[in-house]
Amino acid sequence: MLKKLLILPAFLLFLTISSAKIWYVVPGTSIPDPKTAAGLASSGDTIDIAYSAVPYLAYETKWPQHNLLIRGSGTSRPILKAETFSVTQKAIFVIQGNDVTIENIEFTNARVPDKNGAGIRSEGVNLNVRHCTFRTNETGILAGDKPDCKILVEYCEFDSNGNGDGYSHNLYINHIAEFTFRFNYTHDSKIGHLLKSRAHKTYILYNRFDSPKNGNPSREIDLPNGGLAIFIGNIIRQTQNAENSNLVGYGLEGLTNTAPHDIIMINNTLINEKANGSFVHVQNGTNLLKMWNNILAGGGSTINQSPTILDTMSNYYTPNISDASFVDENNQDYHLTTGSWAANHGADPGYYQDYQLLALYEYDEVLGKIDRKFIDKIDIGAFESDISTTIQETKQSHSLNIKGNCITNTGIAGLAMKISAVTGSDIYSGLIGAGEQKCFENLVPGIYIITARTKDRLVASRKFLIN
Numbered sequence: 001m002l003k004k005l006l007i008l009p010a011f012l013l014f015l016t017i018s019s020a021k022i023w024y025v026v027p028g029t030s031i032p033d034p035k036t037a038a039g040l041a042s043s044g045d046t047i048d049i050a051y052s053a054v055p056y057l058a059y060e061t062k063w064p065q066h067n068l069l070i071r072g073s074g075t076s077r078p079i080l081k082a083e084t085f086s087v088t089q090k091a092i093f094v095i096q097g098n099d100v101t102i103e104n105i106e107f108t109n110a111r112v113p114d115k116n117g118a119g120i121r122s123e124g125v126n127l128n129v130r131h132c133t134f135r136t137n138e139t140g141i142l143a144g145d146k147p148d149c150k151i152l153v154e155y156c157e158f159d160s161n162g163n164g165d166g167y168s169h170n171l172y173i174n175h176i177a178e179f180t181f182r183f184n185y186t187h188d189s190k191i192g193h194l195l196k197s198r199a200h201k202t203y204i205l206y207n208r209f210d211s212p213k214n215g216n217p218s219r220e221i222d223l224p225n226g227g228l229a230i231f232i233g234n235i236i237r238q239t240q241n242a243e244n245s246n247l248v249g250y251g252l253e254g255l256t257n258t259a260p261h262d263i264i265m266i267n268n269t270l271i272n273e274k275a276n277g278s279f280v281h282v283q284n285g286t287n288l289l290k291m292w293n294n295i296l297a298g299g300g301s302t303i304n305q306s307p308t309i310l311d312t313m314s315n316y317y318t319p320n321i322s323d324a325s326f327v328d329e330n331n332q333d334y335h336l337t338t339g340s341w342a343a344n345h346g347a348d349p350g351y352y353q354d355y356q357l358l359a360l361y362e363y364d365e366v367l368g369k370i371d372r373k374f375i376d377k378i379d380i381g382a383f384e385s386d387i388s389t390t391i392q393e394t395k396q397s398h399s400l401n402i403k404g405n406c407i408t409n410t411g412i413a414g415l416a417m418k419i420s421a422v423t424g425s426d427i428y429s430g431l432i433g434a435g436e437q438k439c440f441e442n443l444v445p446g447i448y449i450i451t452a453r454t455k456d457r458l459v460a461s462r463k464f465l466i467n
């Protein structure tokens with residue numbers, strides 16, 4: 001009996017895998033469009049849509065199946081161009097099933113009489129969308145209320161969506177459990193927001209928000225019902241054309257999401273080219289606003305309204321964008337030059353509960369993301385630039401001998417020594433007497449900066465590597 005019980009699950013697993021099919025959508029074949037494939041596919045199947053030089057005429061396609069992978073393939077990203085939709089229709093793809101993944105497809109031109117025609121309408125539980133483009137739809141992705149749903153959108157572009165009535169946006173995520181938006185470029189929405197999320201938890205990581213094509217978005221980011229919001233490593237620019245003068249709005253329709261109402265912004269570069277408005281506008285009653293290592297450059301006020309806890313550290317604010325010494329602000333290159341104070345002045349932001357807040361990546365316009373390579377201490381803003389702290393040494397610094405993990409003061413009395421990590425945090429701070437040796441057993445491999453001072457002057461400033 002025991003033997004049979006052990007064999008049964010493996011048998012079922014085999015059945016599940018072997019029954020999944022791949023349906024190939026190719027123009028001129030018996031499956032000429034996605035809608036035909038949707039009528040044939042079962043849960044667990046893959047739908048492979050071949051690139052075609054002529055865009056697919058896209059009829060509204062409902063996907064009730066679960067665990068689907070719907071992907072574009074071929075030399076380029078296949079384009080689904082919407083036909084005229086009727087009053088009962090919603091989107092090019094209406095995802096009704098759970099746990100669906102969509103990859104490498106362009107959705108364009110969705111329009112419906114209700115004026116919120118979407119590239120993708122999410123009605124199921126859990127959706128992943130990656131490497132897709134949403135261009136000139138009334139809404140790029142529109143997700144309905146679904147309390148248990150988690151949505152991940154990554155490596156996508158949202159270009160010029162919005163009906164122009166202010167109720168349709170590049171993305172509009174309603175009340176779901178969790179929304180993660182990372183490594184995307186969302187730009188030039190028509191009066192709507194570049195991103196609107198009512199999710200209880202929203203993670204906005206390493207994206208570019210911008211309007212280089214003279215788009216006139218409302219807010220760059222609107223989180224109207226609060227909840228937990230974590231922003232790390234984003235480039236967020238508001239141009240002169242913006243309809244609303246605030247870059248980030250939080251809780252402004254009421255803090256009705258699940259508490260705590262905490263908004264955390266780490267290592268973002270925010271640019272306001274308007275003379276007015278604000279960088280961050282939070283609702284009264286917001287519990288925590290933590291802002292560390294952000295660049296806020298341009299006009300307007302930095303923060304509107306007062307959260308209960310305001311935790312700010314190592315931000316760089318300047319009303320004159322040119323004072324930030326970016327590489328090329330006119331072409332939106334916000335890396336730092338050697339003249340920028342923001343270089344090497346960041347600090348380790350630590351954790352939010354068990355969520356690490358250190359910026360580990362950077363948005364990259366070709367790859368979506370690259371690793372953030374720390375050079376000296378962490379920089380302020382969305383990019384780490386190749387700028388080293390000026391290292392000063394005097395003759396007397398020979399008295400400081402670094403060997404392995406040990407540092408010896410061979411000569412100077414009363415030296416104060418400090419060791420910092422590239423993340424900006426201080427590892428050690430204390431006195432080291434003449435002839436004294438201090439060894440550090442627990443240093444994680446990496447680059448450290450050591451400085452030694454007497455009462456009057458800097459004696460030594462050096463980098464050393466633990467590997």
Ligand SMILES: [Ca+2]
Nearest residue numbers: 344375377379
């Ligand atoms: Ca640095």
